[in-house]
Amino acid sequence: MIEEFSLAEEPQSRDLSHCTAATRNACKLCTPLGACLVFRGIQGAIPFLHGSQGCSTYIRRYLISHFREPMDIAASNFNEDSAVFGGAKNLHAGLKNVSRQYKPAMIGVATTCLSETIGEDMAALLLDCRRAIPDLPPVVHVSTASYRGSHIDGFHDAVTALIDQLVLPPDPHGGVNLLPGMLSTADLRHLRELVEAFGLPVTMLPDYSDTLDGPTWMDYEALPEGGTSVEAIRRMSGARATLEFGDTLRFTRRTAATNLAERFGVVRENLGTPIGLRATEAMIQALERISGRPCPTAITAERGRLLDSMVDAHKVVFGKRAVVYGEADLVIGLTSFLCEIGVEPVLCASGGKSEHFPTALRVAVPELPSTCVVRDNMDFVDIDAVGKELKPDILIGNSKGYGMARALDIPLVRAGFPIHDRLGGQRVLHVGYRGAQQFYDQIVNTFLARKQEKSTVGYSYL
Amino acid sequence: MIEEFSLAEEPQSRDLSHCTAATRNACKLCTPLGACLVFRGIQGAIPFLHGSQGCSTYIRRYLISHFREPMDIAASNFNEDSAVFGGAKNLHAGLKNVSRQYKPAMIGVATTCLSETIGEDMAALLLDCRRAIPDLPPVVHVSTASYRGSHIDGFHDAVTALIDQLVLPPDPHGGVNLLPGMLSTADLRHLRELVEAFGLPVTMLPDYSDTLDGPTWMDYEALPEGGTSVEAIRRMSGARATLEFGDTLRFTRRTAATNLAERFGVVRENLGTPIGLRATEAMIQALERISGRPCPTAITAERGRLLDSMVDAHKVVFGKRAVVYGEADLVIGLTSFLCEIGVEPVLCASGGKSEHFPTALRVAVPELPSTCVVRDNMDFVDIDAVGKELKPDILIGNSKGYGMARALDIPLVRAGFPIHDRLGGQRVLHVGYRGAQQFYDQIVNTFLARKQEKSTVGYSYL
């Protein structure tokens, strides 16, 4: 086995932290990726990029490296003519072929920088297609120019577009809507389980827990099973409440939940992503409130075991210094949890531009030391440059931090997206007591293992 | 932080593999430990050693280092007089004090080598105590001289004793009995969940999933909550069937399940410990058979995801060589799983004397290469001496293998008992598809992490 490029450390003298024009090793991906992920979470839907085929290929490649699952994204395959004269013909042909070939329950169309730059009038184009293609399923369109925002914006915008374009007038039912944000397949499964434990039927949007973490097929499947049904989305107007996760969404953003609240009066419950005790607690209390039922004993027992393990091992993690990076709301959740267990976050970095990130983080985690650097719009060279000055003991974030972890000789605990250097990256459980338990165990055992390994004499007990 | 004794490697020239009189670094613990563990799994019960206090202290110390939970074991505190003249007085006083202080629902008395060597007539002594102590709860006695067998024998003997001494004539009910063997608290919880998923009420004996993995107390508890109730044990005669895990039990042992079958006609289903696909499959099929219900989709989905990940990562583990050690039935389960995933077990070692171990292993895992060394009654010096010749890539077993793993510079994946150098050793999930998934992920990621770390240039994708 021959090995890859060397990860030579940067010469110390170079000041890498004052770049403004160039982004070096971005800590964000492009908007249509987020939208494609959402569309993959709709039952029988196929994501479709209006643009050139390369975007579809690159985005598929990246999602696949994380999920290790098939990820089909169709495209209108712009060529030079379409770039000049518009992509109407390609869109038409593409939608027609996709409808015919996959018989999808929905097509989710996201625009790329190409079609956005040439200013395609999507509403008009899609209306034409609907007239011309008789068996066209519902088509939902979201505008995702990657020069506006990052993958997480594409994600939220796609959720909003789905609700905006699909939901019908209310027919009240006892269920709740759950807008989880960009989480792992294990997270989605666990959230469903938690909500259902309170006897609440739930429409979770999106839900790629099966479509992107499915079994090996016993029979051929053109489209993977699972996902939120279009029918269920249509009925979200009749729900008791919408649980929306994401501290940054609380502030100014016009969100899918505000859409449901404003148009149909569905109560919006904005909560932090339920990572760690505090945010999970808030979710449980919201579920108690909405359902009128007390928290089931099984959940309380999980919480109890978590607390018990926190008592057992706080000595191992207390006072350790962490750098956390990734999507803003994920970072907020992880930071909150780290503060709870006595780890000191020294740098909280988000790659996207997210003006509300610092505020939302400080509000959600008031005990965060003021010395902690909280910054959006960072790339990995920034994170590395700022981070290493802060002498962290551990990194927490996606696989892209590996180089930094290696250079600093500290462990990287993998969370978020993308995770392509471990098996099960798509199944990392972040949320709930169970997720906290897994993270806690992992963080503690990572420190224990290093202590044991680095010891020149070897610890038998720890 | 100052470090421990050096783990200097053995000089090569020393032949460590031909000892017969001395056991060096035993791979087994003593019989009463197994019995105490079982008694801790009975609701409101207190384990009680008839012998000197040191045994109780040592056994508590060891169980606590693994479970990180309180573990009270009372003792009759022999002194020199009792050693000479018999421990009747101490037994009487001890039982009386325990009854009074804890108001236990049951007392589980296990003898130590001391009381066994002097030949205490336990039946007679306990009868005397029962006459003399009016409020004495049910007392179950098991003979556990540690010069006969090892902790796993103490475990099974205690289960048999409970059934032998507590079960009442049958009053048929629809439930099943589950005799899981010596597994982790997470295993016990998961097994209960699996059986209940088929709509079957279950009496699991023992069940220390709560008593030895409980929450931090909100209020003081003299005895931890949870465990199999004495009442439920009494009614085990009326169950539809007894599921008994353990390939070695299938052979000649008079087991708790044969006891129920012979005395009350309860069907005995002897199965391998459900570790890995094959043994879990057998359990699922038995549950389908007993319940008449098909396997629930949620379980099939877990299986599907497991298979999917096995497809994804078989390249990482295939052909790797493993040394597995620990209790015979645990080793059989792990070996079976390793063969399924393409890892080649090169040494399967059990510490206890278990004449059926090689046969049971070969029957349960017929595809095990004949070159694999399968041996009972091994100590860690044997395992090390034999194992290192076989050039393993990984060790799988309890914490006591760490020294060997370190000397060979290969990873140790921790399983079984005791695990005292990681957090959550008591919560390692071995059984079911979920347990297999966790082991699989751990084995794969251990190899990936090492590949990444040992690479002189650093892999970003793996």
Place this chain on the structure above:
Amino acid sequence: MSTEATIPTGTIEEVEGVTPDALREQMLKGLPSKTLRKRAKQIVPNDPETPPEIGANSRTIPGIITQRGCTYAGCRGVVIGPIHDILHITHGPVGCGYYSWMTRRNLARVPEGQTNYMQYCMTTDMQEDHIVFGGEKRLAEAIREAYRLFKPKAISVYATCPVGLIGDDIHSVCRQAKEELGINVFGFSCEGYKGVSQSAGHHIANNGVFKHMIGLDDTPNDAKYKINILGEYNIGGDAWAIDELLKKCGITILATLSGGVSYDEIINCHQADLNVVMCHRSINYMAEMMETKFGIPWFKVNFIGADSTAKSLRKIAKYFDDKELMDRVEEVIAAELAVLRPIQAEIKAKHQGKKAAIFVGGSRAHHYQDLFGDIGIETVSAGYEFAHRDDYEGRDVLPNIKIDADSRNIEELDVEPDETRFRPRISPEAKQKLIDAGFAFSDYLGMMREMKKRALVIDDISHHELEHLIKTWKPDIIGSGIKDKFIIEKMGVPCKQLHSYDYGGPYASFAGAINFYKEIDRMLSTKVWSYVVPPWVKDRKAAAPEAPAEEQKAA
């Protein structure tokens, strides 16, 4: 045409009871007529004697999911990206840069103290105002920043879709930067919407390398047998494996375009005596242009597979027409095969007669047939992702290829012999002697001439077609890329990634071949596929046979 090809004998009459024509019909059935017409040209039963015409390098049909990438990917990702000491700047929104950040496994060893720029993904991360008001200033600033931070020898700039649309003149920005900074700075107009696949990007990249790098450094090199390897990207260390092998033979590689290679090697590589070409598709432009300008002959080689490697070594030795070299080459081959043959034989015995299908790249679908063949596995169907007709049918078809709109808008450089530096590396007589002996210079015979008769050749295969292939012909293993790997494996067939090698490799040369045999043996030996259906489902199926899966779906 040269007689070099070893035309295989035998015909694939049927596989699993189904003839190639019947399978082709299955695949085409039910397609809309326009699509059908197009795909019918791209699915062709083979004839090695007279390769049939295939509809390669035609536009992908919108809505049909393809594994193809874009022009940017071909240019920045494939050809230029592997040069580790050029600093690469992607001019565009964040995605393109991120997605091309170390996602191909072209390895590089960087001298102590130097920075490996492959670790860096620099992008101008264009924002809306750059789209509206133009991004040239942003680009110029990014180049300056890059220079300030790293002081590289050269900076390379890549245009993404919006850049072309808004009309940023990256070349003029580059020229100015070159002047200002005193280093080599050059740009590539490789917008993603150009061309039908990454293939267009290869061409653009070749042009750029030729214009901006080749020939800049005339320092003489007095090694004895100096060659360049063209079209080898050092995935999984293949280039290193070839390098090692050639070193044993006493042959010196000046540059490998582009794998494990430095800027300095490239600007001096016109000192070579010979160019040998691995991936014809991605680099034939360069081979041709270097021959025209400097007089360096080229021919095709293949170091994938034991016999192909031996054959390629012998061909190089023959070219140099030197007894000492030829003897040395024979010694090396004998020594390597002595190690390889027993392993090959053992593994071949287990898998002889199994069937492979390969759909990947622009040359690997051809090369890897030799490697599978080494262990008795026959490739019953194959096709490229982005190749042209000549890669299938051979370069003799070139004059007959119609130039379409997508090809036309890629610049064809007008190359002339260099006034001072043109120097034929071999006398016309010697060359003619070799040609007369059947030696194929400047030629590629194509994949079809080496596949069995009626083997099914499928260009740019679709999921739909792949599904039919798997269900009907039941290949034992498929070579493909990450984007269909998981579909193939979901369907129960092991899939070997032939782009990233599933993070294994090297597979080139004899040592690499042994690696590959073992890898395939592992894949075909795992029991994991046999577990897919749970026993209780098997039981139920046995008890009450279900309706076929498709009907179920429809229901």
Place this chain on the structure above:
Amino acid sequence: MSTEATIPTGTIEEVEGVTPDALREQMLKGLPSKTLRKRAKQIVPNDPETPPEIGANSRTIPGIITQRGCTYAGCRGVVIGPIHDILHITHGPVGCGYYSWMTRRNLARVPEGQTNYMQYCMTTDMQEDHIVFGGEKRLAEAIREAYRLFKPKAISVYATCPVGLIGDDIHSVCRQAKEELGINVFGFSCEGYKGVSQSAGHHIANNGVFKHMIGLDDTPNDAKYKINILGEYNIGGDAWAIDELLKKCGITILATLSGGVSYDEIINCHQADLNVVMCHRSINYMAEMMETKFGIPWFKVNFIGADSTAKSLRKIAKYFDDKELMDRVEEVIAAELAVLRPIQAEIKAKHQGKKAAIFVGGSRAHHYQDLFGDIGIETVSAGYEFAHRDDYEGRDVLPNIKIDADSRNIEELDVEPDETRFRPRISPEAKQKLIDAGFAFSDYLGMMREMKKRALVIDDISHHELEHLIKTWKPDIIGSGIKDKFIIEKMGVPCKQLHSYDYGGPYASFAGAINFYKEIDRMLSTKVWSYVVPPWVKDRKAAAPEAPAEEQKAA
């Protein structure tokens, strides 16, 4: 009595509104009368001026769960186990050997190339036929095997319960082996049922070390200030920390009994000028016997806590009565405190006034009060696990201690001054001068003299008593061992293990004290306890106050 003790002023009138007497009554309430009589003697409000009599070292009541260990544990586990180059063989069934295998954290550095026998747990693993037919042959064979494998300098054999009962004569087996193998082989009759706790094992171990090791090597040592540290087991590296400190002062440690020590050091350690004693309980026998036989004086020291450490250093310097040494000691103390004081002050400011309780060991419950005191934490209740009355009340009580059956059956060695080697290390005049100045030789003043008036002293505390203590007096932190750690923490009180140090340490000397301050600061600063009750339970409790927990239980 020496005037050395610094008798604390002040009285603990009440804690959390409850007087010590009221808490004591709570603890005793409801016990059966016999038990009550016994426990009443073991729970004693303190009087530092005239320490009250406490019922220490009395048999544990059957059925009352104790933290005490057995004689074997005290002998093999505590005293002899830490000698890393003696090969230890446990003669008995498998459990005792396994449980004493590296479970105490006495650390050792082993010279390159040597084997650390502490890694090994050798046992005869007796089986039923050995119980029936005797285990002497098995033991002899095990000794031979051990010798064959390791060629150690010495082998030590430990008897477990059944060995005594079946009458194996381990000492004769050892004698024969010694002869046969030509190395030192000796045995300990430390069967677990002897004595009331591990304390009996310490005594047996001391006797054995004295008989079989001390004085074997008379090689002179010409270091200037030669001392032994007795009763220091190098848990978490404490002995090393002390070693380092004394080295700075120019004092040489010949041997530390028994921590980080080798066989060779022990057999030569009678060359010392002074024995200083850390853990009085476990080693006072040795100090006395060495004084009698060789004339080495001993006194008590304590290196746990900053002030205690300084005091101990000064005492040693004073003993040697050497200006140079005294100056050096003062310099060292000043330098160490310059580092320590600011850290101490910062942490003290946060925790001043908090309350500790310590129930552990045979000296740590005393020593650690100083360390807690350094950061303003007062120990309101303390007790030993296995100590005797003199450890509480001071050695002046020794003549009054009744010898009971359990003590009587442990051999008292008859030690005489050695004819050739007895040599007073200090002139009688000098010694008397020191004594007159308040210097306490061969004395231990006990824990009670250093605790506040009415502090609650509890010997061999039970769970029941601990529960009351926690619920009523609400200590902020408890020092204890692994067996009650988890009970204490289940009840919401942080517990510092003072046997294993929770795998931290060292805590001895100034550097160790800093470690400890930080550790305690961490434990008292964690928020984890505040999370125990879920908010929804808090809400519900607030809405409808529940019945007290005990009533609930009863219901």
